Amino acid sequence: MSTMGRGLHGRVLDTLGPEITAGGYPPGSVLRTDELAQRFDVSRSVMREAVRVLESMHLVESRRRVGVTVRARSEWNVYDPQVIRWRLAGADRPHQLRSLTVLRSAVEPVAAGLAARHATAEQCAELTACALGMVAHSRGHQLEGYLFHDVAFHRVILNASGNEMFARLGDVVAEVLTGRTQHDVMFEDPDPAAVTLHVQVAEAVRERDAARAEELTRQITVGALQELDVLAP
Amino acid sequence: MSTMGRGLHGRVLDTLGPEITAGGYPPGSVLRTDELAQRFDVSRSVMREAVRVLESMHLVESRRRVGVTVRARSEWNVYDPQVIRWRLAGADRPHQLRSLTVLRSAVEPVAAGLAARHATAEQCAELTACALGMVAHSRGHQLEGYLFHDVAFHRVILNASGNEMFARLGDVVAEVLTGRTQHDVMFEDPDPAAVTLHVQVAEAVRERDAARAEELTRQITVGALQELDVLAP
């Protein structure tokens, strides 16, 4: 999935990107295009394309007579899905997971409020179906099915908000939820309170109660944050 | 500023990027690398690098035997600062401005709450200084000075939140605030209520009152949204 074979330069990025985002090269480190090309056994053209992509992510900066210098973390385009994936796969996964969860706690309640105002009848139905699916898979170690509906639920909310920037966080949320299930709490059934909250959010959206949808979603994200605090204090 | 002379490929992007984000090519349109290279009078190598960057932004997709196809809006990396700049400079500037303001309304209150918990003494001082600067420039058409302190204020809040993803929205907020001043309401003095709110947020952060900082910031962003509603219903 992460390794879409989109050419040689993509293959190079799959190695070099994670190395950089993992902090393998401290900020200010210089890489030489030629050396990299040799290391990955690709032509300079391909290496240059890879460097350009890293540059567009603000991970590195290419300057004449000096080389490709790694930029400070604070300059990285941390919203780039590719960068997010790299970081989630790397060493500071916990840190990235916390950042994303905090972001969720800010965005999703507002998105839910907007969804209550803008959701189409179809989206309301979809939302209810997702919530029911979560309920149906909430007991007896059916975590795969639960996760599937959970991801779908949050995606619908974000899409129904009508804000394109919220909608684009669907993949991020999916990655966070998937990571949580596959890493941390794969063994135990989901919190019943969380399941109930999802059902209630679906209700609130259906009834166009924006304030209630927002508040309930806030409780969901607070729960997610607390869960994170327990696992990584 | 937007045209950093980072080479020929950057020059190409400065033209082609805005064209695409402005919707100049409907989704599914195909561009040929060779034709583009001819059009911009650059070598294929340079053109390929430019295409790679556009590809990393998910604006286009390059496939063999087909060409470079423009992707649907819903796939664009709308958080890429470059994409944001291009869109703000183009036709759907109002739409982009609204998306960003909604995003602000979700993020900034939470960021302010976190800032109240995590801000260093230095950041508190800086925040207070910014708020006072806003007050000092709030009357008599000193909009440049007001804007300067306003931008700094929100930057400090986002940085002090301690969340890197919030911090990276500083540039976006700066762009929104700057754009608002330079485009829409350049003529009249800022809303006194907004100025007061900023001062109060600085206070709340200094006093570690997270809930109050969050609520007050929410009022600021609500004001920004209302202002937008007045200008673009």
Added chain:
DNA sequence: GAAACCCATAAGATACGACGAATTCAAGAG
């Protein structure tokens, strides 16, 4: 006539070599 197969071809993908341009650093002149 429909489905499976095959090939010519168009487009990007990769490689390589040469030259240009800019920036750093050090040596030398004042």
Added chain:
DNA sequence: CTCTTGAATTCGTCGTATCTTATGGGTTTC
């Protein structure tokens, strides 16, 4: 000690040659 100059280095750009692959059409086959 400062300023200038120039050489070294590394990225930047270009052009060409060749490889790879997906597509579209033509052919065969059932």
